[in-house]
Amino acid sequence: MAKxxxxxxxxxxxxGQKGGEAAAGLxxxxxxxxxxxxxxxxxxxxGRGRVVATVVCGDDHFSENLDQVGQQIMALIKPYAPDLVVxxxxxxxxxxxxxxxxxxxxxxxxxxxxxxxxxxEENPGADLFRREAxxxxxxxxxxxxxxxxxxMVRLAEKLVEGQELGEPAQEGYIPHxxxxxxxxxxxxxxxxxxxxxxxxxxxxxxxxxxLPKFEPVAAPxxxxxxxxxxxxxxxxxxxxxxxxxxxxxxxxxxxxxxxSISGRDRLTPQEYESVHTGFDTTLVNQDPNRxxxxxxxxxxEQEGExxxxxxxxxxxxxxxxxxxxxxxxxxxxxEKLKLEHIEGVILTST
Amino acid sequence: MRLxxxxxxxxxxAFGRRTEARDGTLYVxxxxxxxxxxxxxxxxxxxxxxxxxxxxxxxxxxxDVVEPRCKLDPPGADFPGALSPIAAVGHGxxxxxxxxAVVTTTQMPSSRENFPLPLGGxxxxxxxxxxxxxxxxxxxxxxxxxxxxxxxxxxxxxxMALKYAGWRASVYLAQRCxxxxxxxxxxxxxxxxxxxxxxxxxxxxxxxxxxIWSHQSPSKPGDAILYGDNVRWLLPTVVHxxxxxxxxxxxxxxxxxxxxxxxxxxHPVVFDLLRRHGVDVCFVGVVLTVSPDGPVERARNAxxxxxxxxxxxxADGAVLTKLGGGAPQADLALxxxxxxxLGMKSVLIISETSVDGSADAAITIATPAADxxxxxxxxxxxxxxxxxxxxxxxxxxxxxxxxxxxENRVKINTIVGAxxxxxxxxxxxxxx
Numbered sequence: 001m002a003k004x005x006x007x008x009x010x011x012x013x014x015x016g017q018k019g020g021e022a023a024a025g026l027x028x029x030x031x032x033x034x035x036x037x038x039x040x041x042x043x044x045x046x047g048r049g050r051v052v053a054t055v056v057c058g059d060d061h062f063s064e065n066l067d068q069v070g071q072q073i074m075a076l077i078k079p080y081a082p083d084l085v086v087x088x089x090x091x092x093x094x095x096x097x098x099x100x101x102x103x104x105x106x107x108x109x110x111x112x113x114x115x116x117x118x119x120x121e122e123n124p125g126a127d128l129f130r131r132e133a134x135x136x137x138x139x140x141x142x143x144x145x146x147x148x149x150x151x152m153v154r155l156a157e158k159l160v161e162g163q164e165l166g167e168p169a170q171e172g173y174i175p176h177x178x179x180x181x182x183x184x185x186x187x188x189x190x191x192x193x194x195x196x197x198x199x200x201x202x203x204x205x206x207x208x209x210x211l212p213k214f215e216p217v218a219a220p221x222x223x224x225x226x227x228x229x230x231x232x233x234x235x236x237x238x239x240x241x242x243x244x245x246x247x248x249x250x251x252x253x254x255x256x257x258x259x260s261i262s263g264r265d266r267l268t269p270q271e272y273e274s275v276h277t278g279f280d281t282t283l284v285n286q287d288p289n290r291x292x293x294x295x296x297x298x299x300x301e302q303e304g305e306x307x308x309x310x311x312x313x314x315x316x317x318x319x320x321x322x323x324x325x326x327x328x329x330x331x332x333x334x335e336k337l338k339l340e341h342i343e344g345v346i347l348t349s350t
Numbered sequence: 351m352r353l354x355x356x357x358x359x360x361x362x363x364a365f366g367r368r369t370e371a372r373d374g375t376l377y378v379x380x381x382x383x384x385x386x387x388x389x390x391x392x393x394x395x396x397x398x399x400x401x402x403x404x405x406x407x408x409x410x411x412x413x414d415v416v417e418p419r420c421k422l423d424p425p426g427a428d429f430p431g432a433l434s435p436i437a438a439v440g441h442g443x444x445x446x447x448x449x450x451a452v453v454t455t456t457q458m459p460s461s462r463e464n465f466p467l468p469l470g471g472x473x474x475x476x477x478x479x480x481x482x483x484x485x486x487x488x489x490x491x492x493x494x495x496x497x498x499x500x501x502x503x504x505x506x507x508x509x510m511a512l513k514y515a516g517w518r519a520s521v522y523l524a525q526r527c528x529x530x531x532x533x534x535x536x537x538x539x540x541x542x543x544x545x546x547x548x549x550x551x552x553x554x555x556x557x558x559x560x561x562i563w564s565h566q567s568p569s570k571p572g573d574a575i576l577y578g579d580n581v582r583w584l585l586p587t588v589v590h591x592x593x594x595x596x597x598x599x600x601x602x603x604x605x606x607x608x609x610x611x612x613x614x615x616x617h618p619v620v621f622d623l624l625r626r627h628g629v630d631v632c633f634v635g636v637v638l639t640v641s642p643d644g645p646v647e648r649a650r651n652a653x654x655x656x657x658x659x660x661x662x663x664x665a666d667g668a669v670l671t672k673l674g675g676g677a678p679q680a681d682l683a684l685x686x687x688x689x690x691x692l693g694m695k696s697v698l699i700i701s702e703t704s705v706d707g708s709a710d711a712a713i714t715i716a717t718p719a720a721d722x723x724x725x726x727x728x729x730x731x732x733x734x735x736x737x738x739x740x741x742x743x744x745x746x747x748x749x750x751x752x753x754x755x756x757e758n759r760v761k762i763n764t765i766v767g768a769x770x771x772x773x774x775x776x777x778x779x780x781x782x
Contacts, residue, residue, distance in 0.1 A: 167780055178707045179779045181727045181762075188699050188773030189618035192669050192724040193556070196697040197630060199722050200554045200667045208725040208778060209700060211716045212709075252705050278675055280568045280643045319676065320703065323711040 005049030005160065008077045009038045010087040010103045012096045016056030024095075026058035028069060030076040037145055041086060044149040048157070053080045055103075059095035062102070070102045074110055082113055084156050089118030089148050090125060092140035097125025104133035114159040116152050119174075126174050134159065135174040225307075229343040232310035234333060236318030237284065237291045237350040238276030239267075249317055250275040256316035256329045258336075261309075266295040278319030279350045292348060310342055318349060351441045352539040353592040356422070356532035360449035363400050363491035369526035376418075376450050376523065378493055386522045387495070392503045392511035397496035399742045401453070403489050405477040406739040410754045412473040412766045413454045414601070415487050415610040416516045418447035420524035421597070428521045429597045431578020433514065440592030445524045445532070451490040451612060452523065454516040455743030457498050458508045473766040474754075479736040481760075485767030486775065487612070494742045495519055510572055516611065517600075538592055538624050543663065546634055553632040557665035558591070558619050559655050559685060560772075562599055563608075564641035564674025573602035576638065586639040586655035588662060591620045594636055607674050607763075609772060618774045619669055619699075634663040639685075641678035648681055656688035667695035671772050676703050676714045683715035690719045701771050702728035702779045709781050726770060727777030729763025 013023040015036045034042050034051035042051050055076050062069045077085065085107040087100035097119045104115035109132070118136035119126055126135055136152045138144065151172055158165060168175040184191060191208075198205040223229045240248050246257050261267075267288035274281040274291060289295040292313055301309045314333050318326070337345065358371050366377025380398040387396045401407050421427040423442035430437045453475065475487055482488035497515045499508040540546060547555060562581065563569055569580040576584065577598050589598065595617050601608045623633040639655045642648055659665045670685050672678040682698050689696040700723055704711040707730070713723070735758045744754040762768045769777065 165782070168782060175709070175781050177709045177781075179702060179704060179709050179712050179728065179781050180707065181731050181777050182780050183776045184778040185776070187618055187622075187776055188724050188726045188770070188778070189622045189669075190773075191778075192619065192697045192699050192773055193622050193626065193631065195722050195724060196556065196667045196669060196695060197554060199695045199697065205722060207721055207723045208780075209702065209713050209723040210709075210781075211718070211720060212711070212713065214716060277566075278677055279566055282568070320705055322704070322706040323708055324706060 004047070005045065005083045006052045006081065007041070007045065007049050007084045007086055008080050008082040009034065009041055009051050009054045010073070010085065010100065011036055011038070011054060011056055012062075012090075012093075012099060013056065013058040016054065018056060018058070024058045024060040026056075027061055028055055028057035028073050028076060030055050037149065040146050041149050041153070044146070044153040049084070052082065053077070057099065059093070059099060062099040063095040066098060066102050070106045073103060074106050077107065078111060084160055085111075085113050085115040086152060086156065087115065087117040089136065089138050089142075089145070089152065090123060091138055091142055092120045092123060094124045097123035098128060099125075101125040101129025101133050101135070104135075105129055108132065114156065116156045116159065118148050118152050121174055130174050131176050131178070137172055137174050223344050226344065227304055228307040230308045230310055230341055231297070231306045231344045231346060232312070232314065232337055232342045233292050233294065233297060234314045234345050234347045235292050235349070236316050237348060238274045238281075238317040238319075239272055239288060239292050239313065239315045240275055242271055242273050244273075244275050248275055248315070250277045251317060251320040253317040253321050253329075254325060256314060256333060258312045258314050260311055261294055261313055262311040264294065265298045267292060276317050276319055276350060291350070293346070297346065310337070310340070351590050351592050352537065353440055353596055354443045355446050355536040355538075356443060357446045357448045357534040357536060358527060358530070359533045360447050360491050363402060363450060363493065365400065369523065371447065371527035371530060376447060376491060376493075376527070378523070383493075383519060383522060387497065387515050387518055390511050390514060390518070392500055392507050393497045393515065394500040395498050396515065397498070399494045399496070401477050401492040401494055401742060403477060403482075403491070407477045407742065408735070408738045408740070408755060409453055409455060409475040409477075409492070409494055409742045411455045411457070411743045412475050413456045413512050414516045415612040415766060416452040416454075416520040417612045417615045418450050418452060418520045418523035418527075419597075419615065420445050420521045427597075429517050429574070429600060431576075432574035432600060433517050433521065436577060438593075439596040439598050440590050444596055445527065447524055447527060449491060450523070451487060451492050452516050452519045453487070453492045453494045454512055455494065455496045456509075456512055457496050457743070458505060473764055474735070474760070475766050476735055476738065478738070481733050481735050481762075481765045481768070484733065484762055484765050487767040493519065493523065496743050506570070513574070540591065540627065540633065543635065547632045550628050550632045553628070553630060554666045555634045555664055556623060556631045557634050557637060557659040557663045557668045558623060559637045559639060559659055559668050559670045560594070560619070561641055561670075561672045561678060561681060562638050563602060564672070564678045565643045566641065566674050566677050568643065569602050574600050575602035576600075581640050584638070584640050586637050586651055586658055588658055589636050589638055591624055591633060591636050594620050599638070607771065609673065609770065610766065613767075613770060613772060613774050616774070618770070618772055619671060623669075634665050637663070639681075641672065641674060641681045648684060652681060652684040652688050656685055656692055656694070659689070660692040660694045665694055667697070669697055669699070671699045673771055679703075679713065679715050683717040683720050686719040687717055695722075697722045697724060699724045699726055699771070699773045701726040701769055702730075704728060705730050707731075712779060724773065725779040726773060727779050729761060729769040731762050732759050733762050733765065734759050
């Protein structure tokens with residue numbers, strides 16, 4: 001590398017030599033040159049770069065106000081015009097891990113500077129920032145500091161040069177939780193036959209698509225007396241008023257909608273339809289009540305089986321929807337219905 | 351059952367006074383080809399253009415890709431049940447123009463197009479640039495058809511005519527290329543099932559459970575999928591592997607996630623297993639099934655298909671593939687469960703479904719039995735199409751995106767052949 005890299009290093013109060021737990025509340029400050037582990041960092045750079053400045057901040061101070069302190073730290077880093085920001089490594093320390101993750105996220109996003117940190121996979125900072133930040137996987141304690149900084153520097157140099165990183169296990173970083181395409185050596189069909197032969201032969205094989213681990217959803221307490229409860233109808237079956245006036249996406253929804261059913265005893269095919277593209281909508285478009293059972297719910301309401309039917313149907317399209325959007329819709333719908341004192345929901349899917 | 355493929359290698363394509371294969375070049379008499387296709391009165395005229403690998407050219411609104419082939423024995427048994435009367439295929443002799451392809455483009459705006467895409471919907475094929483690296487169809491010498499509907503023809507009728515035009519052109523081209531000896535002869539000769547593993551008793555017995563349709567978009571009367579049947583109520587059924595690659599199974603629709611006729615004629619799983627039969631596998635047969643649209647039907651199909659593979663074909667393991675979108679993944683999950691319950695190993699090929707690249711949405715199933723999955727990659731990544739000098743098939747206005755010959759950023763599932771749910775290409779998703 002022709003030009004020596006300008007590196008800014010972020011460390012916490014302890015590694016910044018400000019003291020123990022008593023110094024955890026200190027606000028950020030910047031110092032010229034390396035401090036503490038910065039010396040080992042500079043050594044790991046082997047002359048290809050130097051630590052021009054070190055930002056030090058108390059862990060409590062930072063973690064109690066991540067966004068605001070993060071911005072202050074960016075303002076401290078910016079004048080040094082670094083080529084690279086290195087944070088930590090934070091090992092098993094949760095508060096420090098959050099701080100390092102935040103520094104990396106902001107340095108990349110706001111200063112447009114490559115950034116890297118290191119921490120243990122169990123560190124809550126890893127869970128929170130692995131999507132955005134490049135985090136080298138480390139042990140739980142600083143015993144391996146020199147080697148870890150060496151690994152961080154090698155990866156960081158690839159980052160600065162714009163090289164594509166290899167797979168997480170091989171490069172030693174914590175997966176971002178994202179997927180991308182590569183070209184395999186052989187076609188998927190051949191790989192499938194090979195994998196099947198390994199499986200039958202009892203040899204080791206590795207699935208190429210690990211199954212997702214869904215968080216278990218605890219069932220809420222039962223509604224005490226349904227005949228007094230307010231019940232709402234929700235669907236992810238793409239039900240909309242005919243003509244889809246609000247342009248609900250037919251796949252990959254980015255929104256959910258609410259429609260009043262006030263004064264209606266059933267949904268007619270003249271007024272409602274499904275725009276969902278993931279199932280055969282023929283029957284639903286003949287009788288939309290088979291997707292959202294307004295007809296049956298009204299009967300139950302009149303018979304006193306349920307207390308009161310909520311006068312608004314909530315709807316979205318559950319096909320090719322990103323998990324992030326699906327979680328967001330669920331949260332928003334639940335918050336809204338809670339405010340309106342809805343005690344139960346009938347959720348019909350397809 | 352013995353199938354002989356007489357393969358002619360095509361290394362060039364040009365217009366000529368007569369349609370023939372000479373010295374590795376496919377010459378096409380465009381007028382004669384058009385006349386042959388206009389026997390279908392649903393069509394008013396058919397544009398015929400040529401596109402070779404490396405041409406500064408983009409084909410837009412691609413509906414299907416077909417390998418030129420014809421049956422020599424039994425003669426005329428081409429795509430039986432669709433183009434010709436019902437006749438068994440998978441045996442006898444088939445002529446193949448390998449290296450050539452018929453590409454059809456749709457020349458009628460589709461109101462039923464679910465997925466509005468740049469460049470006029472459906473799919474595109476670049477013969478040069480970044481997108482051409484993603485598809486085998488940029489490496490074939492392509493005869494591109496742009497059939498124009500006759501007046502008064504409905505969209506449904508036109509779509510049917512478009513499918514038949516591709517198949518008919520395939521047969522026309524191959525039939526005109528006799529008179530020269532084939533460059534290569536491939537023979538696929540499997541004995542009847544009771545004898546199939548004689549001499550290979552030590553090899554694992556493998557079946558292929560092949561989902562040939564997903565009724566997420568239900569097939570319509572006249573859609574030719576299995577010997578001309580629309581498989582609307584198909585129960586799992588056993589066929590010989592040779593039948594699959596010799597015209598019995600067709601893609602009934604131009605839906606983007608149904609694959610191309612070419613990929614069935616060259617079915618990667620079937621060919622891989624046929625070529626490895628006697629080497630490291632014993633290929634005991636194919637079970638065809640569909641992804642239905644109800645839970646009872648789903649359970650029935652999975653149970654019957656797994657039982658057939660295990661106890662009728664006697665398989666030790668099965669490869670499972672799907673078509674369509676996310677719902678058919680549930681069919682594969684259930685199939686995998688049934689297979690494992692019957693003591694039969696399974697491997698699934700699944701294309702990834704995450705729209706934003708997040709790993710936790712790459713697949714919708716979480717059945718522990720599905721512990722061996724081959725990723726066919728994600729169609730949701732983007733590729734930049736360059737400006738090109740020539741556009742084929744762009745006569746109908748394009749509702750989305752810029753001019754069809756311009757620079758355009760598209761998802762790779764827009765590129766015909768870039769993704770394959772039956773495992774035809776090398777794309778794989780990796781976590782990072």
